[in-house]
Amino acid sequence: MRALTWHGKRDVRVDTVPDPTIQNPTDVIVEITSTGVCGSDLHLYEVLGPFLDPGDILGHEPMGVVAEVGPGVTEVKVGDRVVVPFNVSCGTCVMCGQGLHSQCETTQVHEYGTGASLFGYTKLYGQVPGGQAEYLRVPFGNTLPIKVPHGPPDDRFVYLSDVLPTSWQAVAYADVKPGGSLAVLGLGPIGDMCTRIARHLGVETVIGIDLVPDRLERARKNDVETIDLRQHGKDLADVVRGLTGGRGPDAVIDAVGLEAHGSPVAKAAQQITGLLPDAVASRLMQTAGVDRLGAVYSAVEIVRRGGTISLSGVYGGMADPMPMLQIFDKQLQLRMGQANVHRWSPDILPLLTDADPLGVDDFATHRLPLGAGPEAYATFQKKQDGMVKTLLQPRLG
Ligand SMILES: NC(=O)c1ccc[n+]([C@@H]2O[C@H](COP(=O)([O-])OP(=O)(O)OC[C@H]3O[C@@H](n4cnc5c(N)ncnc54)[C@H](O)[C@@H]3O)[C@@H](O)[C@H]2O)c1
Ligand SMILES: [Zn+2]
Numbered sequence: 001m002r003a004l005t006w007h008g009k010r011d012v013r014v015d016t017v018p019d020p021t022i023q024n025p026t027d028v029i030v031e032i033t034s035t036g037v038c039g040s041d042l043h044l045y046e047v048l049g050p051f052l053d054p055g056d057i058l059g060h061e062p063m064g065v066v067a068e069v070g071p072g073v074t075e076v077k078v079g080d081r082v083v084v085p086f087n088v089s090c091g092t093c094v095m096c097g098q099g100l101h102s103q104c105e106t107t108q109v110h111e112y113g114t115g116a117s118l119f120g121y122t123k124l125y126g127q128v129p130g131g132q133a134e135y136l137r138v139p140f141g142n143t144l145p146i147k148v149p150h151g152p153p154d155d156r157f158v159y160l161s162d163v164l165p166t167s168w169q170a171v172a173y174a175d176v177k178p179g180g181s182l183a184v185l186g187l188g189p190i191g192d193m194c195t196r197i198a199r200h201l202g203v204e205t206v207i208g209i210d211l212v213p214d215r216l217e218r219a220r221k222n223d224v225e226t227i228d229l230r231q232h233g234k235d236l237a238d239v240v241r242g243l244t245g246g247r248g249p250d251a252v253i254d255a256v257g258l259e260a261h262g263s264p265v266a267k268a269a270q271q272i273t274g275l276l277p278d279a280v281a282s283r284l285m286q287t288a289g290v291d292r293l294g295a296v297y298s299a300v301e302i303v304r305r306g307g308t309i310s311l312s313g314v315y316g317g318m319a320d321p322m323p324m325l326q327i328f329d330k331q332l333q334l335r336m337g338q339a340n341v342h343r344w345s346p347d348i349l350p351l352l353t354d355a356d357p358l359g360v361d362d363f364a365t366h367r368l369p370l371g372a373g374p375e376a377y378a379t380f381q382k383k384q385d386g387m388v389k390t391l392l393q394p395r396l397g
């Protein structure tokens with residue numbers, strides 16, 4: 001089959017690789033019809049290289065049709081339409097039972113001391129072959145895939161794999177009371193969806209912050225107050241306070257993560273690790289702070305006293321310098337983590353109807369053949385061509 005594979009920094013290729021096969025009785029093989037490209041994939045493309053091997057199959061936002069089932073699978077059958085959550089979670093352990101699927105005890109990666117395995121996401125997360133491919137092996141066939149109806153386009157359901165539960169969790173963790181205020185840093189797919197969910201759940205003031213004109217414009221169309229960082233890099237906190245009664249918003253979602261623009265020192269550290277031999281670089285990634293922390297610093301600065309910061313942007317450094325004085329003095333709450341997909345899908349599924357309150361049907365800016373994957377990564381990283389969300393569709397070629 002064809003699959004998108006990682007070969008080095010900014011080097012993603014279309015390779016021909018062996019088809020996946022059933023390895024355990026509860027495995028299913030899914031023929032992928034749509035598969036998203038995520039901001040998290042950009043971290044693999046740029047800074048997380050030390051944790052990948054050339055040839056690793058990327059992708060963690062797939063959906064498709066069940067092509068084959070193992071003998072122990074009773075809950076789905078060949079021909080069923082399914083979405084595959086990005087967490088590889090068993091659904092039956094203590095963590096999964098508490099709705100903490102990204103901490104699944106069956107798939108935690110003990111070698112690195114990390115949480116649940118993820119599809120297509122480095123050795124830190126189990127080096128599991130990903131879903132930007134024609135076929136995907138999905139373990140835990142009775143509990144992991146989310147069955148969805150045939151009929152509506154893939155766009156209706158594909159974001160259940162990641163974008164929707166991640167954004168839902170970010171808004172839930174922000175915990176803004178009705179009538180309250182929320183600022184969202186970053187208006188990529190995650191930040192954009194956070195603004196939509198917040199509005200849907202009744203947050204009165206929703207402020208979106210980014211520096212890419214078409215992303216700001218897209219949010220504005222959804223009734224979000226926007227701030228362009230290119231104009232307000234220095235006085236951001238003042239502008240945000242001006243929109244929130246002088247205090248700052250009740251909560252801030254950081255939907256940017258470890259590659260924020262605007263922290264030159266950490267950018268240099270990231271680049272150095274990119275040049276070092278793998279063994280040294282992965283050690284340094286784990287022990288030294290190498291994240292660009294611009295967004296999380298902004299979040300601490302702009303949130304009101306006693307407010308909440310909800311981090312959905314991914315961070316990875318083990319010794320990132322955090323402004324503890326300000327965090328403690330302002331009495332902030334920090335909540336974060338990979339999204340627990342199954343925890344939120346029962347809340348989200350009823351919204352995926354023809355009425356489409358979250359606008360998922362038109363959410364993708366690009367629907368491209370799998371073969372266009374390498375260019376899509378480059379365009380998405382450079383934020384060109386109006387690209388916000390790309391769905392790769394193997395049946396297109
Ligand atoms: N927690 C989870 O489970 C989970 C799941 C999916 C994605 N993520 C993470 O969420 C983040 C966003 O993902 P995405 O797909 O929307 O990616 P993206 O890269 O398209 O979006 C990031 C946006 O942040 C903007 N930005 C950069 N620096 C900024 C700054 N200092 N202040 C404000 N905005 C800034 C960029 O212009 C961009 O629009 C990534 O870090 C990704 O890894 C986390
Ligand atoms: Zn993703």
Ligand SMILES: [Zn+2]
Binds near residue numbers: 090091103105
């Ligand atoms: Zn589990």
